[in-house]
Each structure stands twice: as structure tokens, then as C-alpha cells.
Amino acid sequence: MTPGIPYDELDNGSSLHFAVVASNSGHDGDTALPFLNNPEVLNDFSFRSVHIEAVIGKQIVQAYYGRPQDKAYFLGCSTGGRQGTKSALEYPEDFDGIIVGAPAIDFNHLVHWTGMLGRHLGAPDATSPAYIPLDSWSFIAQEVLRQCDGIDGVMDGIITEPDACDFRPETLLCRETSSKACLTRPQVEALKKIYSPLYGTDGELVYPRYDPGAESSPAIPFAFSGNFSAYTEEWLKYVVLNVTQYDISNYGLEHGVLLDNVNGGGISTFDGDYSAFRDRGGKLLAYHGRADPIIASGISKRLYDLISRTLDTPSLDSFYRLFLVPGMDHCLGGPGASKFGQLPGAQALNASSHNIILAMVDWVENGVSPNIITGTASDGTTRAHCRYPMRSVWNGSSFGCQG
Numbered sequence: 001m002t003p004g005i006p007y008d009e010l011d012n013g014s015s016l017h018f019a020v021v022a023s024n025s026g027h028d029g030d031t032a033l034p035f036l037n038n039p040e041v042l043n044d045f046s047f048r049s050v051h052i053e054a055v056i057g058k059q060i061v062q063a064y065y066g067r068p069q070d071k072a073y074f075l076g077c078s079t080g081g082r083q084g085t086k087s088a089l090e091y092p093e094d095f096d097g098i099i100v101g102a103p104a105i106d107f108n109h110l111v112h113w114t115g116m117l118g119r120h121l122g123a124p125d126a127t128s129p130a131y132i133p134l135d136s137w138s139f140i141a142q143e144v145l146r147q148c149d150g151i152d153g154v155m156d157g158i159i160t161e162p163d164a165c166d167f168r169p170e171t172l173l174c175r176e177t178s179s180k181a182c183l184t185r186p187q188v189e190a191l192k193k194i195y196s197p198l199y200g201t202d203g204e205l206v207y208p209r210y211d212p213g214a215e216s217s218p219a220i221p222f223a224f225s226g227n228f229s230a231y232t233e234e235w236l237k238y239v240v241l242n243v244t245q246y247d248i249s250n251y252g253l254e255h256g257v258l259l260d261n262v263n264g265g266g267i268s269t270f271d272g273d274y275s276a277f278r279d280r281g282g283k284l285l286a287y288h289g290r291a292d293p294i295i296a297s298g299i300s301k302r303l304y305d306l307i308s309r310t311l312d313t314p315s316l317d318s319f320y321r322l323f324l325v326p327g328m329d330h331c332l333g334g335p336g337a338s339k340f341g342q343l344p345g346a347q348a349l350n351a352s353s354h355n356i357i358l359a360m361v362d363w364v365e366n367g368v369s370p371n372i373i374t375g376t377a378s379d380g381t382t383r384a385h386c387r388y389p390m391r392s393v394w395n396g397s398s399f400g401c402q403g
Helices: 007-015 039-065 079-090 107-120 134-152 185-194 220-224 227-241 253-262 275-279 298-310 356-366
Strands: 073-077 097-101 205-207 283-289 320-325 372-376 382-386 391-394 399-402
Touching (some): 073 356, 079 097, 097 356, 107 205, 107 253, 283 298, 298 320, 320 382, 382 391, 382 399
16 A cells, blocks of 8 residues: 655655655555545545645745745656556646656556456465465576567567567476476466456456566565455455455455445546646656566556547657566566666666656656656666657667667
8 A cells, every 4th residue: 555655755856956745645554454434544545645745745835935836746656656647637737747657557457456366376275276386486487588588589587578478387387207396287277367367257358467577576475475365355355345354265356346336535547538637738757667566567558558549649649658667677676777767776867868757857847758768777787768659679789769
């Protein structure tokens, strides 16, 4: 949910000479318990806290400096990414520029998807035949790379376009001559479900598949040890059903319908009508790691396409740009070039070509729209991150973009 006020991000923003404000979104703690029978607290988390931040923050600036702010910006990732997206939809006048990373958009379906991922593995029963022990994910990750790393023409430990990876987990099926690095038939079938899109009770697409390449993340213990289902269980108990006891072992596709019908706090955040934000001159920069183990990066592609269809325009470049980052984990980290100024741990050069915050300022205040953001990996490697629907091209020594 939200761990509290991000003081390191306040420091990061002020170091760039912004007047900065942040909040805990209405409650502390990484749990949905505060939402139990508290619809107003849920409203704070869903949409109101960021709006109040914007209103009060501007009042503080006016009082301290004796004049209103020149421009207002928002920066957030994951839950913060969803909140920034919601702000553009519900309060288009609050911010001139909004930067969202790995946004938890289509929130109800995200909660449903995480619950179903757990169910594929037999959660919460670790003795289920489908359960995959955490130490098995290392050889699963190696096999995914063996099959798909070279699709982009470079063997570098990064799958540039996970959607092009047709991973076949049956190659890991245990046979008489197999080593210990193999899986049983139920485990293989679980992987097939994990790496397939999630469909609903009527056969409709609900959520994109897990990204091949994300299984090497250090967050795998969170993703596949049952914690995913724990988040779904908490949301169902404390928000949807308003109860304190719930047996997640009964979870199934029909619960996705229930999540949609309740939509607590209007939290879904999957709407394509950004016309008000666009028409008043607002700019939105989104980024999503292609090796995100928490929120499948395909959801950001789906939002882009939804906006394009809703506004009946093939290009959103005038106000909305999406950067898909190969090899990037959730918000930061991974083998890819994930440092481009978006978070305190992602320091970048003091230039709009390498810093997404400065790129946003340049776009809003100088009309210089970003086509490429250059990121840096932990080993110092730099790569171009190209606006979607373009794609990054890397030949081992230089990078660029192709349409």
C-alpha cells in the first residue's frame, strides 16, 4: 500500500531546487487494515491525498515566497504511479507535468492477477504439487534467458522485448536422466499459466502475463512465496468484503468480477479520457521496467492503447510519452540501465537527456519533447530508452531507437 512519507524523495526533489511536499496517502503501514469500514481513508489512498498535497503545497509556496509557483510537478512510482495517473484524470489542473513509474493502474485487475498467480502455485498451501520452491527460480530464470535472451540479437542477460519471448517451460520437465534442476508436471503447468495472460469468466482479457525476464529479480521471494496472495487477501477482507476473516484458498476467477463491481474508492484507474489534462497543456511521462516482478509492464502498453483509442488519435506524443526500460526491475534496479534520475538511488547526469525529471521540466517549460532518455546500469553501461511505440536497439557497443 504505502510505507509512509518518503523522506529520501523529498531530499532528492529539494536537491534539484524544487519546493517539495509528500504525504503517507492517509495512513502508515504496508497493509489494507486501515481501510476496514473506513471509506474516507480509502478515498484518501485512492485519490484525495495527492489532490490535497497539491492544494496545500501551493498555498505553502504562496505564503513562503509571496507569489504562486511557476509550475507544479508530480513524481511517483508503483502506488505513486497510479496516484499520479489518477490525478491527470480526476484533477487535471493540479499539475503541469506528471511522471509516473510502474503505475499500479487497472488496480482491481492487478489485485486479481496477483491472487491468481498465487493460486496457480497452490497458495497458500506450500505443499501443493504446483508450488515452486524459491530456490528453483534461479534455474527457471536461466532457462528463460537461454530461450529468449538472443531475440534482440545480443546475448547480454536482458530480454529487450518480453512480448516477443515465447517461453516454453516444458523444457524444464523432469525426466529419468534429468538433474535436480527440473520441474514436475504440475509445476510446469503452473509456469504455463503464469506466463500466459489472465482471462475472465467470459473469456475477456483481464491482465497481461508475467514478463519473461522478471523471474531473476531479488523480489521473487515477495512475488512467489505467497505474499502476492496475501495482498489480494487483505484487499478482499478489508475493502471489498469489510470482514476480518477470509480463506484465500477459495479464491478464483469469480472474485475478479467482485473486485470490479465494488471498485473501492474508485481506485481502478484505467480510463482513456485524458482530454481535459491534454487540453489544458498538461504533460505526462510514464516509464515501466520490462523485468518488473510486481506489476507486469504490459499494463502500461494497454493503457497507452486505451488512451489512443479513446481519444481517437494514433499518436499521443503531444502530451503523453511512455518509456519501456529493458531489464529494469520494479521502479529501480535489475540488469538494465535503470538509473535516469527518477528516484534517490537513481542519480543521473544533470542533463535532460539523462534525467527524466529535468526532461519533464524541459518539455513543460521549453517545449522540448523527449524522444530518448539515456539510462545507466549498475555496471556503468548506458542505453537509450525510446518512447513507445518505438523500441530500443542495442548491438553491444551502441544504442538507438527503431520505429
